Amino acid sequence: MIGSVDLAISIFYILGIVTIGLWAGIKHNKKIEDADVAGEYFLAGKTLRWPVIGLALFATNISCVHLVSLAQSGFDTGLLNGNFEWMAIFTLILLAVFFAPFYIKSGVSTLPDFLEKRYDRSSRDWLAIVSVVSAVIIHISFSLLAGGIVLKTLFGVDMYTSIVVISIITAIYTVIGGLRAVVVTESIQTIVLLAGAIIMSVAAYLKMGGWEPMVKVLQDNNQMDKLSMMRPHGDSSGMPWYAVFLGYPIIGIWYWCADQTIVQRVLGAKDETHARLGPLFCGFIKILPVFIFVMPGLFAYTLSQAGHLDISSLTTTAAGSTSTDTKGIYTVMITQLLPNGLMGIVVAALLSGLMSQISGALNSISTMVSYDIYQRYKPETNEQKLVKVGKISAGIALLVSLSLLPLLNNYESIFNGLNDIIAHIAPPITCVFLLGIFWKKASAISAKYTLWLGSAMGIVVFAINKLFPASIIGHIPFMMMAFYLFCFCVFIQIGLSYMFPVKHTAESQKLYWRSPLDPLRIKGSTGFGNYKTISLLLLVLMAFLFYTFR
Known part of the structure; x- marks a missing residue:
């Protein structure tokens, strides 16, 4: 339990963020014309610059899930799950170099809209539905679950009560202010989150x-393998090195390049240069989580083994057996390793992660429901009505997310549960986007059936895995399952593209690369700010880091 000083810091922070969010959204919205209302609300008028985009991408990605679950994974398995953070940098480079130019060139407001331009309306409709569902489960529900665990431990408040209060507070400035309020608050929250995580890392290290x-x-x-990120075949974690390099790209490309909640910040970019530099800036920030999110969990493990950290509060005894629920390890570290005052800052960082994740997801859901679902059936809808529909849909999404918490709490590890679900959602979407921009023969019919059959197969495999864990499918690690499902989807789309050849429109002709080298022929800005220079620097840096922690 934290003291009154830290509680005051946390409350002051929440009130400050709400005030800034409302001010940023309302002040800017007063300046715009009625005809621009929806564009400003959902995409900030496409005026975002690369520093804000990079910070907002990181803030939307990092939530309480990461602070809580990466510390848990560091305690349980060491640096292994740091792969999810560093492998993300490669997909951010893909977003900057290969995907962002098409998104900006096509002038789309949503990624389902992009699929319609590249393929057809059926692909747009399906992706819109899947994206809304995944945003509710992955970006909101899991974040709320992690936040609830933290708040219950720190403040002694009922988990669901604290979650509801934070959700309502976040929804207020998100619904009223739109994307402008979201990215402004996310930029601030990223700085606070990083500061809090660094404080915790230094405290554990000392x-x-x-x-x-x-x-x-x-x-x-005999736990030296906890320092290794590249594990051998047969490792008990289910994540040997080849599973990381085969499975993560399937998950990562969907998450970073084809998920509306993340990419919406890029869609709001001022121009193509800012759309490219924003993700690359985020790539540099993504180096930090291994050291400030995962490493503290590893320190917590060694501190507990050395008798310097009491984790008895996480231990329960039932039916004569003792077990330790390590989900709460981060809060144990906060209360035992930090002095008064600093605890409040770290709690503010946790709240930053929770609020930024919720706000980003709610804004993306409202955008997709308005543009890709409501306007689809009522094309005559005016701008003000679209915004109203978006606000209502955000409220409904929040209620649904809250209702899913008891079910998702059954996962032993929050982070593994999150990625387990993504592994069964991502493959068909990753396949359709990759083939769509790299292969001119990818047809509309093939994309439609790949999304349908791939999603159906993912649901079937997921159900078998949960109902019959002892089956052959139940023994396949989720990273490899993502790769196998992706191969299934590629087989379907390529086969159907030859059976039903593509019929390009004037628009779709412009939305695929004639050659993978074409993006590199685009000159870009001069000097150090050139996207090719920055991408190469990131690649070299990541090769060094993976070699160091191999």
Whole structure:
């Protein structure tokens, strides 16, 4: 439980964010014409610059799920799940170099809209539905679950009560202010989140006495593999090195390049240059989570083994057996390693992650429901009505997300549960987007049936996995399952594209690369700000980091 000073800091932070969000959204909305209402509300008038885009991308990605579950994974398996953070950098480069130019060139407001321009209306409708559902489950429900666990431990408040209060507060400035309010608050929240995570990392490091004492504890407990990110075949984690390199791109390309909640910040870019530099800037920030989110969990493990961290509050005894629920390890670290005042800052960081994730997802849901579903059937709808529909849909999505919490809480690991669901959703969408921009023969009919059959197969496999965990399918790690499902989808789309050849429109002719080298022929800005220079620097840096922690 935290004290009154830290509680005051947390409350002051929440009130400050709400005030800034409302001010940013309302002030800007007063300046616009009625004809621009929807564009400003959902996409900030397409005026966002690369620093804001990069910070907002990171803030939308990082939530309480990451702070809580990555610390849990660091405690349980070491640096292994850091792969999700560093592999994301490669997909951010893909977004900047290959995807963003088409998104900006086509002038779309949503990614389902892009699919309609590249394929047809059926693909747009299906992606809109799947994207809304995934945003509700992945971006909101799991974040709320992680936030509820933290708030219950720290404040002693009922989990669902605290979640409802934070959700309502976040929804107020998100619904009223639109994307402008979201990106402004997300930029602030990113800074606060990073500051809080760094404070926790330094506190754990100092308590342990440095790197060498940690290594000695790992050696004494025969746990040196916790320092390795590349595990051998047969590793008990189910994530050997080849599963990371085969499975993550399927998950990552969907998440970073084809998920509306994330890419909406890029769609609001001022121009193609800012749309490219924003994701690359985010790529540099994504280097940090391994050191400030995962590493503290590893320090917590060694501290507990050395007797410097009491985790008895996480231990329960039932039917004569003792078990430890490590979901709450981050809150244990907050209360035992930090002095008064600093605890309040770290709690503010946790709230930053929770609120930014919710606000980003709600804004994306409202955008897709308005443009891709409501306007689809009522094309004569005016701008003000679209905004109203978006606000209502955001409220409904929040209620549905809250109702799913008891079901999702059954996962032993929040982070693994999150990625398990993504692994069964992502493959058909990743396939359709990749083939769509790299293969001119990808046809509309093939895309439609790939989305339908691929999604159906994902649901069937997921159900079998949960109902019959001892089956062959139940023994396949989710990363490899994502790869196998992707191969199934590629087979379907290529086969159907030859059976039903593509019939390009004047618009779709412009929305695929004639050659994978074409993007690199675009000159871009001069100097260090050139996207090719920055991309190469990121690639070299990541090769060094993976080699170091192999």
